[in-house]
Structure formats: structure tokens, C-alpha cells
Amino acid sequence: MLKRQIRGRAWLVILLVLLAIALALLVALLVLGRSWQAEVIGPDGVPFPVDARVLESLDDPDEEDMGVPVDYLLWAAGYQAVEQVTVTGPDGTRREFDWPAVADDAWWLANGKLSIAGETLPVSRLEAESPLLLGQVQARITDLAPTAAAALGLPALAQATGRPLEAPSARHVLVLLLDGLGYQHYVEARQQGLTPNLVALGEPLLGLTTYPPVTSVSMASLLTGAPPQVHGAWRRGIRQTEVQTLFDAASAAGLYVVVVEGESLPFNLRSAEIRLSGDRDGNGSTDDNVLANALAALDARMPDLLYVHFHGIDDAEHTYSPGAPEVSAVVRELDSAVGRIIEALPENTLVLILADHGQHLVEADEEGRVGNHGSLIESDMFIPIWIVNK
Amino acid sequence: MLRKVSVVLVLLMLLSLVGCGSSAPQVDWTLKVGGVVSSPLSVTFADLAKMPQTDLKDVLMEKSRGEDTVGSWSGVLLTDLLAKAGAGDYATITAIAGDGYAIEVNKDELENAIVALKENGKWIAETDKDHGPIRLVTPKTPANRWVFQLQEIQVNQQGGSGVPANAALKVTGNVEVEVGWTEEKVRSMDAIQVESTNKQGEAQTYTGVLISDLIGKADPKGDATTVVFVADDGFTAEVPLADLEACQDCIVSFRDGGGFSTVLPGFATTVQVKGVVEIQVK
Numbered sequence: 001m002l003k004r005q006i007r008g009r010a011w012l013v014i015l016l017v018l019l020a021i022a023l024a025l026l027v028a029l030l031v032l033g034r035s036w037q038a039e040v041i042g043p044d045g046v047p048f049p050v051d052a053r054v055l056e057s058l059d060d061p062d063e064e065d066m067g068v069p070v071d072y073l074l075w076a077a078g079y080q081a082v083e084q085v086t087v088t089g090p091d092g093t094r095r096e097f098d099w100p101a102v103a104d105d106a107w108w109l110a111n112g113k114l115s116i117a118g119e120t121l122p123v124s125r126l127e128a129e130s131p132l133l134l135g136q137v138q139a140r141i142t143d144l145a146p147t148a149a150a151a152l153g154l155p156a157l158a159q160a161t162g163r164p165l166e167a168p169s170a171r172h173v174l175v176l177l178l179d180g181l182g183y184q185h186y187v188e189a190r191q192q193g194l195t196p197n198l199v200a201l202g203e204p205l206l207g208l209t210t211y212p213p214v215t216s217v218s219m220a221s222l223l224t225g226a227p228p229q230v231h232g233a234w235r236r237g238i239r240q241t242e243v244q245t246l247f248d249a250a251s252a253a254g255l256y257v258v259v260v261e262g263e264s265l266p267f268n269l270r271s272a273e274i275r276l277s278g279d280r281d282g283n284g285s286t287d288d289n290v291l292a293n294a295l296a297a298l299d300a301r302m303p304d305l306l307y308v309h310f311h312g313i314d315d316a317e318h319t320y321s322p323g324a325p326e327v328s329a330v331v332r333e334l335d336s337a338v339g340r341i342i343e344a345l346p347e348n349t350l351v352l353i354l355a356d357h358g359q360h361l362v363e364a365d366e367e368g369r370v371g372n373h374g375s376l377i378e379s380d381m382f383i384p385i386w387i388v389n390k
Numbered sequence: 391m392l393r394k395v396s397v398v399l400v401l402l403m404l405l406s407l408v409g410c411g412s413s414a415p416q417v418d419w420t421l422k423v424g425g426v427v428s429s430p431l432s433v434t435f436a437d438l439a440k441m442p443q444t445d446l447k448d449v450l451m452e453k454s455r456g457e458d459t460v461g462s463w464s465g466v467l468l469t470d471l472l473a474k475a476g477a478g479d480y481a482t483i484t485a486i487a488g489d490g491y492a493i494e495v496n497k498d499e500l501e502n503a504i505v506a507l508k509e510n511g512k513w514i515a516e517t518d519k520d521h522g523p524i525r526l527v528t529p530k531t532p533a534n535r536w537v538f539q540l541q542e543i544q545v546n547q548q549g550g551s552g553v554p555a556n557a558a559l560k561v562t563g564n565v566e567v568e569v570g571w572t573e574e575k576v577r578s579m580d581a582i583q584v585e586s587t588n589k590q591g592e593a594q595t596y597t598g599v600l601i602s603d604l605i606g607k608a609d610p611k612g613d614a615t616t617v618v619f620v621a622d623d624g625f626t627a628e629v630p631l632a633d634l635e636a637c638q639d640c641i642v643s644f645r646d647g648g649g650f651s652t653v654l655p656g657f658a659t660t661v662q663v664k665g666v667v668e669i670q671v672k
Contacts, residue, residue: 062456237455239491251574258554264493264534273554273572278494280481280548 036112040077040126048077050126055108060235066115067107071376074128075211081134081381087114088125095121099128103375104362131378138205139165139385141218144352145225145246147387148173151350152304154253159243160225165205167387170350175307176341177222178334179215180314180373182358183207183382185322194332197339201353204384213357213373213380215314216266222356223247223269239268247272247305255304260294262286262311272307287312287330291337298344308341310334317359317371322379345390353386414439414507417515417523421471421505424620425484425544425553426562428476430668432624435507435515435523441466444504452532463527465506472545481548484555485526488539492555494546495528495535503528505540559642559650563618563671565608577644579603584639586655589662596653598643601669602635610671619652619661620668627661629654631671642666 039047050073058068058076074082082099085106089095097106097116107115114121142162149157150164151173181189183206189195198204210221210228212235220233223245228234232242250257251271259269263278263286275297277289287310294308312330320326342351359371360379373380414436421438423431446463453459472480483500486492506527507513515523521538528535544555553560557570571579579599588594605617610631617634619627634640640654645664652663 060455239489254578256575256578263495265491268490270490271574273575274492274556276484276492276494276555278482278484278546279496280494280546282481282496282498 038112038123038125040073040128042078043128043130044078046078047125048073050108052110052112055110062237065107067109069103070106070108070114070116070126071103071211073108073126074376079128079130079376080137080208080211081131081378082128082376083131083378084129086127087116087121087123088127089122090124091122100360100375100377100379103377104372133206133378133382134208136206137208137382139207141207141209141221141354141356141383141385142225142227144175144222144354144385148175148246148305148350148352149225149249152250152253152255154246154249154255157225157244157246157249159230161227161230162225165387167350168389170389171304171348172302172346173305173350173352174341174345175222175305176338176351176353177219177307177309178313178338178353178355179309179311180317180357180359181331181355181384182322182379183355183384184379185358186355186384188323189328189331192328194328195335197335197342198353198386200339201342201351201386201388204353204386207354207383207385209355209357209381209383211376211381213375215356218356219266219309222354233267239265241267245270247307250305256301257305258297258303258307260290260297260306260308262290262309266309272305273303285312285315285330287334287337291340294341295344298341302346302349310337314359314373318369319371321361321370322359342390347390349390351386351388351390353384353388355383358382415513415515415523419515419523419541421524421540422542422622423471423475423477423545424542424560424562424668426477426480426547426568427472427545428478428670429474430620430624430670431471431475432622433471438466438505438507438524441470443507446502446504446506446527446529449527449529451536454532454534461510463504463506463525464508464511465504465524465527468500468503468505468526468543471505471543475545477545479547480545482546484542484544484546485535485537485540486542486544486555487537488541490556491537493535493537495531499528499531499535501530503530559604559667559669561605561608561669561671564611564614565605565671566611567608569604569608573648576642576650581644582639582641584641584653584655586639586653586662589659596641596643598641598650598653600638601640601642601652601654602637604642605631605634605669605671608671614671616672618670618672619663619666620670621663622649622665622667625663625665627652627663629657629661633657642669 038050058072085097085099087095102117105117114123143165146160146162146164151170209218220231220241224231247257248271257272259272260275275293277293279286316327316330357373358379359373362372364370417435419435421433443464444467451459482494484494506525524540526537526540553570558573560570562568583597617629617631642650643653
């Protein structure tokens with residue numbers, strides 16, 4: 001009887017031990033299955049390690065994408081624009097990709113592999129080449145808030161990583177945003193004679209926006225002088241910045257700040273008088289409404305800091321593709337609007353004109369859009385910046 | 391007898407449970423409707439819950455991020471609210487959220503729009519506090535116009551806007567150009583000090599901006615005769631326009647805790663309006 005009891009318990013112990021071993025094996029398999037390591041060689045040659053944890057930290061939980069855009073990893077490794085990418089597999093095989101052609105469809109998958117243009121590739125190392133133009137960059141979008149603050153005699157923004165560009169002190173500052181007018185696009189428009197008023201302002205600086213090059217993120221960098229990891233608005237849909245904006249600093253110093261926007265705010269703006277400019281006349285554009293409100297603000301009393309945002313070029317590029325005749329018509333109209341605003345400015349005004357990002361041609365999406373932006377490529381990242389004193 | 395009492399008690403408990411499920415939650419939220427309207431509104435969440443409710447079934451919510459969804463929404467028809475506020479022919483509305491977000495939406499996009507209190511039969515205030523307690527739902531448009539935490543609706547006419555979306559004080563109505571200013575802007579204007587008697591009968595000094603100057607910036611039309619002061623709680627008071635234009639010590643005074651009050655020395659106490667947010671010219 002006693003022997004039978006002991007034998008029964010022994011079987012129970014053996015069963016439990018076997019179960020524990022099976023469980024441990026299962027856990028090990030799961031962990032090993034997720035365990036992978038790769039690296040992105042940064043522009044300075046320093047490797048940026050990538051593993052499941054890094055990928056998870058960059059994932060956007062609200063987006064049901066295939067994985068994390070490879071651009072995020074390239075940006076995290078220090079690239080500011082990419083021309084070509086080389087993927088090296090664990091077996092040493094190398095594949096080269098023309099980045100502007102595939103960047104929109106390049107994902108780092110949770111299993112550690114890459115999906116580029118529909119092809120799945122194992123990867124141990126990723127290297128990239130930047131466009132030659134990067135070496136000629138003269139200003140960054142994060143330089144604009146420090147420049148405006150210095151011109152108005154405001155204290156420096158604590159979080160700003162940008163530097164004040166050379167500009168005289170001024171009684172007023174105008175910041176004018178031409179949404180979507182990338183640097184190359186401007187050069188082509190100038191060659192076509194579409195921009196006499198912008199040409200009259202002189203040669204723009206070759207500028208670099210922030211990644212991802214989308215309006216809310218770029219605008220937050222423009223107004224805080226800081227990159228997305230500092231200001232917190234790192235993707236579309238985030239409505240608040242975590243740090244002080246140029247408007248906050250100007251208002252705190254008792255300055256009069258007016259924002260003339262399109263139909264909505266790209267992100268919430270505190271400390272400014274906000275004039276939305278919806279399409280009240282129903283002509284399909286808010287640019288005429290923005291212009292009317294900007295001129296009205298100037299007519300009433302030139303604010304110390306005036307911010308004006310035209311959306312028409314970006315809208316037209318999404319619909320008709322960058323460089324399309326319909327876009328050229330909008331560029332010509334907005335060049336004229338720039339001329340009218342500058343003419344109405346009082347003396348001693350520092351004028352800062354820039355784009356938030358460019359655009360590139362894409363295959364038509366579900367909504368039929370043939371232009372888009374948001375990639376770490378030359379056409380999206382390079383912007384023109386004018387700094388003029390009137 | 392005991393059995394009857396028990397049955398009644400059980401029935402009462404069931405009834406109270408049913409009541410709990412459908413009655414509006416206690417929410418401290420006010421929606422303002424202003425701009426080009428004859429009777430600006432200030433309606434609480436409880437007021438909205440008592441108004442006739444409209445159900446929108448199987449509405450596609452087109453999101454700019456994430457997957458689109460289909461759901462049902464219940465709330466007050468926007469047209470009912472606008473009619474109650476006396477909105478005439480208008481071009482757009484500006485919907486302003488509690489966190490400062492604002493968007494201007496065209497009239498033709500507002501067909502069947504509601505101020506929603508419930509999503510899929512449940513109070514938004516209880517199930518999705520980040521996007522509640524009330525939300526503008528415009529079934530004809532993508533969700534970027536479905537402003538959550540809806541706090542204010544401004545009705546706009548065609549033409550440029552002289553009224554900032556975040557105006558703390560505005561002059562509207564029968565004027566050449568509607569104007570408005572933020573709190574900071576009003577306080578930075580040229581101010582004067584006036585003496586007036588408060589409700590306790592004591593003489594007191596007030597600082598503020600001349601009302602005639604503020605009205606002058608809007609340039610009242612030739613046939614304008616009356617001014618209506620509108621307070622943030624919906625209170626209104628009327629004064630003849632000519633009396634205000636002639637008054638050299640009638641001001642909008644700066645309140646210590648923010649906001650403004652009218653101070654009209656020598657006028658009736660009923661026109662000394664605390665928390666004035668709008669000066670309507672009629």
C-alpha cells in the first residue's frame with residue numbers, strides 16, 4: 001500500500017518535471033524566435049543596433065502597417081536624407097536599392113527581416129548613402145525659431161537645437177509657410193518663370209526639414225526649434241507640443257502674435273490670436289481666404305509676430321502630382337500672394353519664408369492621390385528658406 | 391403581504407436599475423454657440439441630454455490614421471442647435487475643442503451632423519473620456535472634422551474673419567466688420583480707470599477699455615440702434631447704442647481672475663454684466 005503511494009507520487013513528480021521542461025522549451029523557442037539582431041551603419045560609420053525591442057519602441061500602435069518604416073531606423077542612425085541603401089544578409093549577400101524608388105514601401109518587420117518593394121530579405125547590416133546635396137545644406141527648419149527669437153530680442157528657447165541664422169534685429173517678424181514647396185520644386189518653378197516675387201527676394205538658402213517630413217511634425221520643429229524627439233509631436237495626429245513654442249515666448253514677452261491658418265490647426269497653438277481661413281466662398285481653396293485674413297491682420301495693425309500658412313501647393317501636388325500644370329498655376333498664384341503680403345508689410349520687418357516639406361510622385365492610392373511626402377528622401381526633405389529684411 | 395411587498399421592492403429595484411442605465415451621467419461641460427447668431431447659446435451637457443436626440447446608424451468613420459470603423463451615434467442635430475441660436479444664412483462653422491484644436495467646416499459638409507453624446511448606445515462621457523463628453527459627428531466627411539471634446543461652435547458668414555477662433559471678447563451683429571480679440575490682446579489695449587458704484591453701494595475704481603472704442607472698431611451699420619451684452623453664462627442685457635457711443639466712462643473692465651465685465655457708471659445695475667464675452671450690435 002505504502003509502496004504504491006510512493007510510486008504514485010514519483011510519477012506525479014516526473015510528470016510535473018516533464019511539464020516544466022516542455023514549458024521552458026516553449027518559452028525558449030518563443031524568445032529565440034523573436035531574438036534577432038542587426039545594425040544600421042550610420043553616416044559617421046557608427047553602428048546603430050536594431051533588435052525587436054528597438055523596433056517596438058519605434059512602432060506606431062495606431063497604425064496597422066506591416067512593420068516600422070525603414071526610414072525611421074535610418075533617421076535614428078543619423079541619416080537626414082538617403083539616396084541609396086545596401087542590405088547585407090547574414091550570408092553576406094548584398095542588395096542595393098535606389099531609395100527614392102522604394103522608400104515608401106520599405107518596412108522592417110517584427111521577425112527581423114526587411115520587406116522592400118514586396119520582397120522579403122533577411123538582414124544583418126544596412127548601409128546608406130546620402131544625396132550629394134546634403135553637404136550643401138545651409139539651414140535647418142529648427143534654425144527658424146531661434147532666428148525669429150533673436151531678431152525680436154526674445155530669450156533663447158530652452159529646448160532649441162537650432163542656431164540663429166544671420167539676420168538683423170527687427171520690430172516685426174513674418175513667418176510665411178508655403179506648404180509642400182520643396183527645394184527642387186522651387187528651382188523648377190523658378191526656371192519656368194512662375195515665381196517673380198520669390199525671385200525678387202534673392203536666392204533662398206538650401207534648407208533641411210525634419211523627419212518625418214509631414215506638416216504637423218515639421219511645423220512643431222519650426223516653432224520650437226527642436227527635433228520631434230524633443231518637442232513630442234513625432235507623427236501625424238499628435239495635437240500638442242511638450243515644450244515652449246516661439247509663440248509662447250513672444251506672448252510671454254508681451255508681443256502681439258497672430259496666426260493665419262487654413263481651415264484647421266495642424267497642431268494646437270497656444271499664445272497666439274488664431275484666424276482660421278476656411279473655404280467660405282466654396283471655390284475649393286483656402287489660399288484666397290488665408291490671403292484675405294493675412295492682409296486684414298496687416299491692415300488692422302502689423303502684429304509683432306505674424307504667421308501665415310498657405311496650403312494650396314501641397315493640396316494640388318497630392319491631387320495632380322508634383323510639377324503638374326495645375327500645381328504650377330497654384331505656385332504662380334501664391335507667388336503673387338507673397339508679393340502682396342510683402343508689399344503690405346511695414347518697414348523693419350524680418351521676413352522668413354519657407355516650406356515645411358516637399359513631395360514626390362507615387363502610384364495613385366485609394367483616394368486617387370498621386371503625390372505624397374513623409375519619406376527620408378531628397379524631394380521631401382530639402383526645402384527653400386528665404387531670410388529677407390524689409 | 392410580505393410576498394407583495396417583496397415583489398414591489400424587486401420591481402422598484404429593477405426600475406431604478408433600468409433608469410440608471412439610460413439616464414445621462416453627471417458631466418460638467420458647457421457648449422457655446424456664437425458668432426453670427428441672434429441668440430448666443432450656452433448649453434450644458436444636461437441640457438443637451440434633454441433635447442430631442444437623433445440616431446445615426448452605420449456611419450463610416452474615415453480615419454486618417456488606423457483602420458476605418460462603422461458605428462452608430464446619437465445626439466442633438468446641429469441644425470436644431472443653430473436654429474435655437476438664431477443662425478441665419480451662414481457659410482461655415484468653426485468647431486473648437488477643449489484642448490484648443492479648431493477647424494472650420496463648410497455648411498455643405500454639415501448635412502445630418504449631430505453633436506453626439508452616445509457612441510454605439512453608450513455615453514461617450516463614460517466609455518471614451520479622451521474623446522468626450524460630446525463630439526461633433528459629420529457623417530458626410532472624414533473624421534478629421536469630427537471634433538471631440540467639443541466646446542464651442544462659431545457660426546461664420548462669407549468673407550474674411552475679423553474674429554480669432556480663440557477670441558475672449560468680440561463685437562458682432564449689425565456691423566461692417568465683426569471683430570474679436572484674445573484676453574491678452576484686450577488687456578494690452580489703451581485702458582482707462584473709472585469710478586462706479588458696486589452692488590453693495592460702495593464706490594470702486596475699475597480699469598478697462600472704452601466700450602465705444604471697441605464698438606467703433608467693428609463700425610456699426612447706419613441702422614444699428616441697440617447693443618446686447620452677452621455673458622459667458624448666457625445672460626444678456628440691452629443698452630441703446632447711442633448711449634454707449636456718447637458715454638466716456640463706460641468700459642469693459644478687466645476681472646482679477648481673467649475675463650471681463652461691463653462697467654457703465656450711472657446706468658441700471660442690470661446692464662453691469664459680469665463675464666461679458668460678446669457685444670452684439672442690432
